[in-house]
Amino acid sequence: MTSNARFAELATLSGDPARASMLFALMDGRALTAAELARVAGITPQTASGHLSRMTAGGLLSVEKQGRHRYHRLATPSVAHMLETIMQVAAELDPDRQRPIVGPRDPALRKARACYDHFAGRLGVALADALVERGHVELTSDAGLLTESGIAFLGEIGIDTGPMLQRRTLRSGRVLCRPCLDWSERRPHLAGAVGAAICTQSMRNGWTRRRDDTRAVLVTPAGERIFRETFGARIE
Amino acid sequence: MTSNARFAELATLSGDPARASMLFALMDGRALTAAELARVAGITPQTASGHLSRMTAGGLLSVEKQGRHRYHRLATPSVAHMLETIMQVAAELDPDRQRPIVGPRDPALRKARACYDHFAGRLGVALADALVERGHVELTSDAGLLTESGIAFLGEIGIDTGPMLQRRTLRSGRVLCRPCLDWSERRPHLAGAVGAAICTQSMRNGWTRRRDDTRAVLVTPAGERIFRETFGARIE
DNA sequence: GCGATGCTACGGCCGGCGCCGTAACGTTCG
DNA sequence: CGAACGTTACGGCGCCGGCCGTAGCATCGC
Structure with a gap:
C-alpha cells in the first residue's frame, strides 16, 4: 500500500500554506529562485529553501542550476x-x-x-x-x-x-x-x-x-x- | 488571498495517511460508516470520527443520517x-x-x-x-x-x-x-x-x-x- | 584573493494535531 | 425501560514539522 503513502505525501506537500503560495506562484510555468518564492510566501529564504527541497524530493518540483542561482519549476504538466x-x-x-x-x-x-x-x-x-x-x-x-x-x-x-x-x-x-x-x-x-x-x-x-x-x-x-x-x- | 487558505486546507485534509486511507475507501462511491472507515485506516472509531468531522467541515465529505448510522461519502464528483x-x-x-x-x-x-x-x-x-x-x-x-x-x-x-x-x-x-x-x-x-x-x-x-x-x-x-x-x- | 551574494545545513523553540482512553449522548432492540 | 451499539465530546500525551537564527558552501564581481 505504498501508493497510499505517496498520495498522502503529495497532498501534505501541497497542503502547507507557505508551500501552497509558492506552488501558486509557479503555476504560470516560470522558473523562480528560492528568494523570490520566499518573498511571495512571506517567509525567510532559509525556510523556503527547506520547503523547496522537500517538494523537489517529493516530485512536485524540478530544479535547474544556473550559475549561483537555482531555478525551481513545477516538475510535470x-x-x-x-x-x-x-x-x-x-x-x-x-x-x-x-x-x-x-x-x-x-x-x-x-x-x-x-x-x-x-x-x-x-x-x-x-x-x-x-x-x-x-x-x-x-x-x-x-x-x-x-x-x-x-x-x-x-x-x-x-x-x-x-x-x-x-x-x-x-x-x-x-x-x-x-x-x-x-x-x-x-x-x-x-x-x-x-x-x-x-x-x-x-x-x-x-x-x-x-x-x-x-x-x-x-x-x-x-x-x-x-x-x-x-x-x-x-x-x- | 483566502483562496490560498482553502487550497491548503483541502490538501492538508487529504494529506494525512489515515484520512487518505478513508478517502481511498470512499473512492468507489459508496457511503460508509465511521466504524468501517476506522477499520480500513487502522485507527479507533473515535479518532476516525474526528477526521470525518474535519473532512466534512472542509467540504470533502457529506454525511447522511440513517437510524443510528451516519454514512459518509465523497461530497461531489x-x-x-x-x-x-x-x-x-x-x-x-x-x-x-x-x-x-x-x-x-x-x-x-x-x-x-x-x-x-x-x-x-x-x-x-x-x-x-x-x-x-x-x-x-x-x-x-x-x-x-x-x-x-x-x-x-x-x-x-x-x-x-x-x-x-x-x-x-x-x-x-x-x-x-x-x-x-x-x-x-x-x-x-x-x-x-x-x-x-x-x-x-x-x-x-x-x-x-x-x-x-x-x-x-x-x-x-x-x-x-x-x-x-x-x-x-x-x-x- | 577578497568580499558580496544566493543558497543550504544545523540546532532549538514551539505550536498544532494525531492518537488514545474515558465519558456522555442518541438510537435500536429485546 | 434497560442493555447494547454506534457515534461524538473532552482531556492528555507525544511527536512531527514549521519557523527562525547562526553558520557553512558555492558562485560571481572587483
Whole structure:
C-alpha cells in the first residue's frame, strides 16, 4: 500500500500554506529562485529553501542550476493539472465569493495572464470561446477535442499539430486538448497541448509578452489585431 | 488571498495517511460508516470520527443520517476527480513500480471494481476500448467526447442521454465523458456522466453486482454475455 | 584573493494535531 | 425501560514539522 503513502505525501506537500503560495506562484510555468518564492510566501529564504527541497524530493518540483542561482519549476504538466483540480474544488465550495469580486484584484491579471503553459483571464476565455464558436475545438465542462477544422486553423497560424497527433495514444502523455477552469472568469479556457502551443506561438510572434514580475501577460497591438481578426475573439 | 487558505486546507485534509486511507475507501462511491472507515485506516472509531468531522467541515465529505448510522461519502464528483489527479501524479513518479506488480493484489479487484461512480479494472478498460473501437466515444489521454453513434448506442441499451446533453454548457457541472487513468491497468477507462450511466445501468440490469465488503465488482453471467456481444468487449 | 551574494545545513523553540482512553449522548432492540 | 451499539465530546500525551537564527558552501564581481 505504498501508493497510499505517496498520495498522502503529495497532498501534505501541497497542503502547507507557505508551500501552497509558492506552488501558486509557479503555476504560470516560470522558473523562480528560492528568494523570490520566499518573498511571495512571506517567509525567510532559509525556510523556503527547506520547503523547496522537500517538494523537489517529493516530485512536485524540478530544479535547474544556473550559475549561483537555482531555478525551481513545477516538475510535470500533471502536477499543474493536480493543482488545478484542487483549486477547482476550492472554488466550488466558496459560495460566498460571488462573481464580481472573485479572483485577482489586478485588472491586468484579470485581462490576461499565464496559467502554467497557456493563457487565462479574459484573453484565455475569449480565445476558447472563439475556437469553440468556429468549430475548431469542442469543449464540455471537463473534456475537449480538437477537430479537423481546428487542425487546419492551427496550421494556418504556423502551429504544426503533427507531433501532438502522434501521441494520440491512450497511454499517459501530454494532453491534447482540455478545458481548465478560469478562476477569475469562472469559465473554462483552453489548456493541454493545444493551449500551450497557442501560447508559445503568441509569445514567439510578439502577439503577447510576459511582464517580468507578475503572471500578467501583455497583449501587443499586433496581438489585439490577430486575436480579433484571425481568431475572431472579442476581448472586451 | 483566502483562496490560498482553502487550497491548503483541502490538501492538508487529504494529506494525512489515515484520512487518505478513508478517502481511498470512499473512492468507489459508496457511503460508509465511521466504524468501517476506522477499520480500513487502522485507527479507533473515535479518532476516525474526528477526521470525518474535519473532512466534512472542509467540504470533502457529506454525511447522511440513517437510524443510528451516519454514512459518509465523497461530497461531489469534483472531489473524486481531485483525488484521481493526485493519484495520477503519485503513479507517474513511481518508476520502480512496473506493470506486472502494480495496483491491488486481489485478482477480483484487478478484474473489475468501482471507481467512484464508474467501472475500473480490466472491465473498465475493456469497455472503454470497445466503445472507442466502435467509434462511440473518442478518447485522448485527457479528453473525451461522446459521438452521435455513441448516443445511439447508449439509447439501445436503455440509457437516455438527453439529460446529459442538456448540460453541455461551458459552465461548471457534471462531466459528460472523460478518461480516468486506471491504476492497475495504467490505461484510461471511461469516467464522467457516460461512465457513471453505464455503471448504473449495469447494476440495475443485473449485469454486475457490488460485493459487500470491498470495492470489487462481480460480473454476472448475463453481464459477461452483454459486455461481449453487445459492447464487443473482451475481458480476458 | 577578497568580499558580496544566493543558497543550504544545523540546532532549538514551539505550536498544532494525531492518537488514545474515558465519558456522555442518541438510537435500536429485546 | 434497560442493555447494547454506534457515534461524538473532552482531556492528555507525544511527536512531527514549521519557523527562525547562526553558520557553512558555492558562485560571481572587483
